[in-house]
Each structure stands twice: as C-alpha cells, then as structure tokens.
Amino acid sequence: MSLFRKLALIVASFSALLLSGCGDDIKYNMREGVTEISREVYDLHMIVIWVCVVIGVITFGAMFYSMFAHRKSKNPNPAKFSHSTVVEIIWTVIPFIILIALAVPAVGLLIKMEDASDSELTVMVKGYQWKWEYKYIDGDDNLGNDVSFFSNLDQKSRDLSVNSGSGFSGIEITDENYLLEVDNPLVLPVGKKVRFLVTADDVIHSFWVPDFSVKKDAVPGFINEVWTKVDEPGIYRGVCAELCGKDHGFMPIVVKVLPQAEYDAWYAEKVAEAEAGPDLNERTMGQLMAEGEAAYNKYCSSCHMPNGEGNGPFPSLVGTAVTTGPIEKHIDVVLNGVSGTAMQAFGNQLTEAEIAAIITYERNAWSNDMGDKVQPQEIHDIKNGGGE
Numbered sequence: 001m002s003l004f005r006k007l008a009l010i011v012a013s014f015s016a017l018l019l020s021g022c023g024d025d026i027k028y029n030m031r032e033g034v035t036e037i038s039r040e041v042y043d044l045h046m047i048v049i050w051v052c053v054v055i056g057v058i059t060f061g062a063m064f065y066s067m068f069a070h071r072k073s074k075n076p077n078p079a080k081f082s083h084s085t086v087v088e089i090i091w092t093v094i095p096f097i098i099l100i101a102l103a104v105p106a107v108g109l110l111i112k113m114e115d116a117s118d119s120e121l122t123v124m125v126k127g128y129q130w131k132w133e134y135k136y137i138d139g140d141d142n143l144g145n146d147v148s149f150f151s152n153l154d155q156k157s158r159d160l161s162v163n164s165g166s167g168f169s170g171i172e173i174t175d176e177n178y179l180l181e182v183d184n185p186l187v188l189p190v191g192k193k194v195r196f197l198v199t200a201d202d203v204i205h206s207f208w209v210p211d212f213s214v215k216k217d218a219v220p221g222f223i224n225e226v227w228t229k230v231d232e233p234g235i236y237r238g239v240c241a242e243l244c245g246k247d248h249g250f251m252p253i254v255v256k257v258l259p260q261a262e263y264d265a266w267y268a269e270k271v272a273e274a275e276a277g278p279d280l281n282e283r284t285m286g287q288l289m290a291e292g293e294a295a296y297n298k299y300c301s302s303c304h305m306p307n308g309e310g311n312g313p314f315p316s317l318v319g320t321a322v323t324t325g326p327i328e329k330h331i332d333v334v335l336n337g338v339s340g341t342a343m344q345a346f347g348n349q350l351t352e353a354e355i356a357a358i359i360t361y362e363r364n365a366w367s368n369d370m371g372d373k374v375q376p377q378e379i380h381d382i383k384n385g386g387g388e
Contacts, residue, residue: 031210034232038213040109048102055098113213116227119195123186124148127198127205127218127240129344130247130302134186136267137197147270150349152298153250154181180237183298185254189263193229202344203245209238209253217242230257245342247302278352280376285360288373292361295354300362303342308366313342318366327372330359331382347383352376 032042070078124135128150135148157179188194198207200218208215209228216226230236238253258266283291297306303314308323310316317323322330334355337345346355356374363370 033211033213034234034236035212035228035230037109037113037228038211040112041213044105044109047105051098051102113226116193116195116225118193119227120192121189122195122197123188125186125196125198125207125218127200127202127207127244127251128349129202129245129342130240130251131349132186132207132251132253133201133349134184136270147267147274149184149270151182151184151186151254153179153252154183155298157181157250158297158301177237179249180239180252180254182252182254185235185256187256187258187263187266188228188230189260190230190233190257191260193227195225195227198224198226204242205240205244205251206242207238207253208241209236209255211236211238212255214238215241230255233257233259250302278376278380280352280380282375282377283353283357283373285364285373288357288360289364291353292357292359293365295350295358296361296365299346299350299354300358308362317362317368319368323362323368324370327359327363327370327374330363331355331374331379334359335379335383352379352383355379 030042030045032039122137124133124137126133126135130153132151133148134151157177160178196207196214196216198216198218199222200220202220204220205218206215207218207226212228212230214226214228216224218224234257236255236257238255240248240251240253242248244251303311304317305311305314308317322333333343335345335347337343350358353376356376356379360373362368363372
C-alpha cells in the first residue's frame with residue numbers, strides 16, 4: 001500500500017471520529033437516553049471522545065509536521081541523538097494525568113450505576129431460550145409476586161421470518177420494529193426507581209436497554225442487580241446482548257413506561273387476572289386445534305419448524321414416538337422437558353390451556369391424526385399432583 005493510501009485511510013478514520021460527535025443527524029454516536037444515568041454516561045462518553053480528538057490532532061499533527069519538515073530532501077544529514085529523557089518523562093506523565101482525570105468521574109459514575117438502594121419497585125428478570133420472564137416483587141407486602149408473565153417475540157415478526165426463509169432474504173422487510181416487538185412488554189411507572197434482579201434459566205443471556213444505559217448479564221444460578229429511573233413516558237426497546245443460541249436474535253426487550261395512574265390501572269388488571277386463576281374450560285377438538293396451532297407457532301415452531309419436521313438437533317414431530325405414542329409420555333415431555341437436550345420444561349412457562357392445545361395439535365396435525373385431545377383441566381390436575 002502506498003504512503004498516500006495509508007495517509008488517506010488515516011484521515012478518513014479521523015474524520016469519522018470527528019463526525020461521530022457532531023449533530024443530531026449523525027447516527028453513529030451513542031444515544032443520550034431518557035434517564036439521569038444514561039445522560040451522565042453520554043456526557044462522559046463525549047468528554048472522552050473530545051479528549052481523544054485533541055490527542056489525535058496533536059499526535060497526527062506532530063507526525064505530519066515531522067514527515068514534512070524533516071524529509072530527506074531537506075535534511076540529508078540526520079541528527080545522531082538516540083533519545084531524550086525529558087521528552088520520555090513528558091510523554092509518560094501526561095497520559096498518566098489524562099487517565100487519572102478520566103478515571104475519577106468514570107469510577108464515580110460506575111458506583112452510582114451499581115447503587116440500587118432505596119428502589120421503589122423490584123422486577124425479577126429471567127432469561128430463557130428464547131424469551132424473557134418478568135416478575136413484579138413488592139418489597140413491603142409481596143403483593144407483586146402475583147404478577148408475572150413471559151415476553152415473546154411478536155407473531156408479526158415470526159411470520160415475516162418464516163416467509164422470508166431466514167428473515168434476511170426472499171422478501172423485503174419494511175417493518176421498522178421487525179424483531180423488536182413483543183407480545184407482552186415490561187411495564188414500568190415513570191419517575192420511580194426500579195431495581196432489576198437479573199438471572200437466567202438455561203444459558204447466559206444479557207438484559208440490555210440502551211435508552212436506560214442498563215446492561216446486565218443474566219447468569220443461571222446467580223442474581224445480578226441493576227436499576228433505572230425513567231423520566232419520560234414512552235416505549236423503549238432493547239435486545240439480549242449475549243450470544244445465547246440459535247434464536248438469540250429473536251428475544252427482544254420492550255419496555256413501556258406509563259404515567260403512574262395508567263401504570264396502577266395496568267397493574268390492577270394484571271392482579272385481577274392472576275386472582276381469577278387459570279382458564280380450565282373444556283374445549284372442542286376444533287377449538288383445541290385452532291388454539292394449539294397459534295400456540296405451537298408462537299412457542300415451538302422456531303425449533304421444530306412450522307411443518308413439524310424439525311431442524312438439526314431439534315427432532316421431527318411427524319410420526320415420531322412422542323407425538324404418536326402414549327399421550328402420558330407426550331404430556332410429560334412438554335411439562336418437564338427432556339434432560340440433556342434443548343427441550344425445555346414448559347410446565348411453568350405456559351398456561352394449562354396452552355399446553356393442552358399444543359399437545360392436541362401436535363398429535364393431530366400434519367399426518368399424525370391420532371384423534372387424541374387433552375383438556376386444560378387434565379393438565380392442571382397433573383401439575384398439581386392430581387393426575388398420573
């Protein structure tokens with residue numbers, strides 16, 4: 001590569017660095033966010049950027065000046081000195097001072113980010129392959145323990161992914177929230193300090209919401225702590241930021257921040273749903289198949305494929321021992337999973353009605369045609385020790 005080409009690349013890189021800190025129309029910079037912490041992180045980031053700009057100007061300026069002023073045509077007889085103790089002390093002390101000057105506010109901000117004391121609401125966040133579970137915990141009377149739900153990728157994104165083959169080819173994706181929308185968002189009140197207790201059920205995930213400057217690993221067997229206090233109502237999106245398996249890109253995070261009155265109404269509705277108990281009404285075969293197809297496409301098709309034929313390590317459900325064998329075994333597999341495989345235990349993830357519908361659908365869809373049907377009451381009895 002020619003010297004001119006190398007210099008052009010250096011200038012282009014330096015220009016990109018300068019542009020990253022200029023104007024709202026430049027999309028390559030860190031977002032400012034909607035919390036006090038996120039704004040402080042942004043401000044510190046910009047300080048560091050401009051320190052780097054000044055260092056870059058001085059360093060590259062000295063380099064370009066030296067190449068021009070001391071080129072061979074002007075200095076055919078170069079100097080013979082090998083080093084300068086004074087210069088070496090200067091270029092050691094100055095970076096040390098810069099690092100200390102930046103470390104002081106950075107450490108203070110890190111301490112503030114980790115201080116979840118005096119929180120007004122606690123939410124347990126648990127990562128699964130590939131979904132999130134949110135459980136509200138009230139530190140005073142534990143009323144929040146009745147409110148918990150799973151958050152899955154929305155059906156529209158699933159349909160787009162299936163229709164496009166991989167989600168990136170075959171059709172044009174025009175939905176701006178493709179792979180960033182869910183069926184049940186996390187709901188928080190505006191202006192309240194919320195503590196997140198972050199963990200995982202299977203592998204390592206990472207709970208990341210850029211607008212909050214919240215990013216914390218979800219590790220099985222450990223509980224990590226992080227907090228936020230959102231100043232503006234709105235909808236904020238994040239993703240799992242840890243490569244957690246085949247559908248890592250299909251477990252987004254959506255947080256809906258509401259004014260206190262709206263949050264209270266939403267929370268009261270969730271408590272009423274929990275107190276009402278599960279829907280154990282008997283269904284017809286047609287109802288079970290319709291509900292089962294919808295639930296299967298939502299929870300099972302990413303591994304076993306919409307046609308039930310499986311994919312790689314995920315076995316086929318067409319004419320296999322589970323779906324055409326004893327129904328008790330089929331129920332056990334769905335409720336308790338299969339040890340040593342990727343098959344999770346869905347007993348605590350899905351409702352009795354969803355499990356009954358999925359099993360009925362799997363036993364009668366495609367070419368299985370077993371004629372079996374399972375009712376929600378049967379699943380409820382088995383889960384509570386009243387069935388075999």
